[in-house]
Amino acid sequence: MAMETEHRPRRHGEPYEPYERYEPYGPKRRTHRLPAALRAPFEARTWRELGYLLLSLPVSVLLFTYAISMFSLGMGLLITFLGIPVLAAALAGCRAFGAMERARARALLKLDVADPRPVRADKGGLMSWVGGVLKSGVSWRHLLYALLHFPWAVFAFVVAVVFWTYGWALFTYPLWRWVFPVYAGQGGLQLYGDGAHNVYLDSPFEIAVTSLVGLVFTLATPWLVRGLTMVDRGMVAGLLGPSRLASRVSELESGRGVVVDTAAADLRRIERDLHDGAQARLVALAMDLGMAKEKLAEDPQAAARMVDEAHGEVKIALRELRDLARGIHPAVLTDRGLDAALSAVASRCTVPVRVEVDLPARPAPAIEGIAYFSVSELLQNISKHAQATRATVEVWRTQDRLMFQVTDNGRGGADVSAGSGLAGLAERLDAVDGILVVDSPVGGPTTVTAELPWRN
Structure with missing residues (x-):
């Protein structure tokens, strides 16, 4: 029989219950009138x-x-x-x-x-x-x-x-x-x-x-x-x-394929964002400045207006480049760690998010980056699909594992096996020996628990 999950955030000092207690949501098992001992012979x-x-x-x-x-x-x-x-x-x-x-x-x-x-x-x-x-x-x-x-x-x-x-x-x-x-x-x-x-x-x-x-x-x-x-x-x-060695090699090869595909997808996304966003804006800016230069002698006021508009475009382009750089690897994560970086992500979420980070030290940079982008993607899902009014992010360390848990009170129904973004997230975590467990019954709440190797 599955245990009922209490969706109360873990407080500081409380022992962490293992991730096995969170069972992925799925169809309810059919109930039987006869006990298993009487059904077994048939x-x-x-x-x-x-x-x-x-x-x-x-x-x-x-x-x-x-x-x-x-x-x-x-x-x-x-x-x-x-x-x-x-x-x-x-x-x-x-x-x-x-x-x-x-x-x-x-x-x-x-x-x-x-x-x-x-x-x-x-x-x-x-x-x-x-x-x-x-x-x-x-x-x-x-x-x-x-x-x-x-x-x-x-x-x-x-x-x-x-x-x-x-x-x-x-x-x-x-x-x-x-x-x-x-x-x-x-x-x-x-x-x-x-x-x-x-x-x-x-x-x-x-x-x-x-x-x-x-x-x-x-x-x-x-x-x-x-x-x-x-x-x-x-x-x-x-x-x-x-053999176990052959199975491990196969897992590593599969994980390497996932990492390569993810990196290629990220590069395509960056190229598309640059081409459709900042690059296009900078091209338009260069054209506006060229026209302003031509009008500078014959119509200084019109040239000044065009320069002022170009100044606004420069600000927008800088903001887009800053957002793009944050998507590649935010400077706040490198400088101040997960606590400050996740707080910044939570401040941009459309629902109130409480962030608790309890880490004695910083994990390996690669693991820290994976945890950051994973939580960021989960918060984006909450903003777009969950219809929640509040969410909680908790990060802590247990033995040699980095743990994080994202909880929201939304409509639930999230399923890793449905081929959604959660499936891709689970694959990326699995590529580094991580685990993702989703408990999201219809009607909510949703609890996503993940663990990553510390590797420091």
């Missing part, structure tokens, strides 16, 4: 996970047999040159099985594991590919999965089948008990027998107890199956997916 997830465990046995037998046979053959042939390509073929086959296992986990367990990077051959040709396969840690992890998954699949298959079949068989015992007196010549299911004494489950009380025990098994089996598939999830993600 949910699609339970049957998918059970199907995964049942399929794991034949798949693991095939994979284990292939891996052991090919690996043993390759090791035995290492005394000749043939052992090396056989080992490479064994690892390549394991990688192919791994792709199938990732697809099976994606379909039945809803576990989306990224494909590892393909084999990198330094040069073209078969031997270069063989060397790439043998040097790839991913290939050896696929072989390890083939060896480890087989005993686990046997265990999980036996446990799942036993609990599932016994649970449903005992639970439905009152429905099929008639088979014993009709076809077996006995009162019911035999519980004990030694030739002299026989105990059958045939009385109403015994039948009810048997069905009750079956019900307990039936209700417990989905959670047991879920626990078994958690091990499979860990094995697939840990052994068949990309």
Whole structure:
């Protein structure tokens, strides 16, 4: 159950609650009349996970047999040159099985594991590919999965089948008990027998107890199956997916792409602002001054009026250049830090904004700039879209992270997944290992919490 969020600004001295408490706004979950324990045996997830465990046995037998046979053959042939390509073929086959296992986990367990990077051959040709396969840690992890998954699949298959079949068989015992007196010549299911004494489950009380025990098994089996598939999830993600280093490199490459695109967009914006604003105004100013120069001798009063108008245009051009420079990097941020810079931004907002900055020192300049422009963009959104009457900006440090929170009492409904400006802001923060969390139910209020690395 999601916790209710109290939208009261954090006061100085109060401990900060982690950002996990702020849940992104989304559609409300469907309520169920039955509790989860009673729904579990009939949910699609339970049957998918059970199907995964049942399929794991034949798949693991095939994979284990292939891996052991090919690996043993390759090791035995290492005394000749043939052992090396056989080992490479064994690892390549394991990688192919791994792709199938990732697809099976994606379909039945809803576990989306990224494909590892393909084999990198330094040069073209078969031997270069063989060397790439043998040097790839991913290939050896696929072989390890083939060896480890087989005993686990046997265990999980036996446990799942036993609990599932016994649970449903005992639970439905009152429905099929008639088979014993009709076809077996006995009162019911035999519980004990030694030739002299026989105990059958045939009385109403015994039948009810048997069905009750079956019900307990039936209700417990989905959670047991879920626990078994958690091990499979860990094995697939840990052994068949990309390594942590490769994932980190991919994240950094993606973050670098976001930074490059953002920088290019900023340059285009600056060029457009200069071309349409200050540059056009300066061109017009130069033309006016040229005309004033021509009229200076024949009509001094008209020339004076034109110079006075040009003086006004110069002031406007200077204001536009000052605004443009502030958009690139404000001087107040460099000279006085986030407190003064954010106070200046808040003073230009269309709603009253209270700013609280509690920092023991200044973070890295790059992080400080990202925090400044992020808060500026959030305040612009409040001015344009929130229909709020007040807002709050809080900035503080917790351990090695710079935190800021922007709250308004507007109409809410902000959603990062909608592809709005918040999505671009989240991408920019993610490019520097930052996090953006939005809590904005329809009707408000809206709370945007972000954290950035301190890096000082």
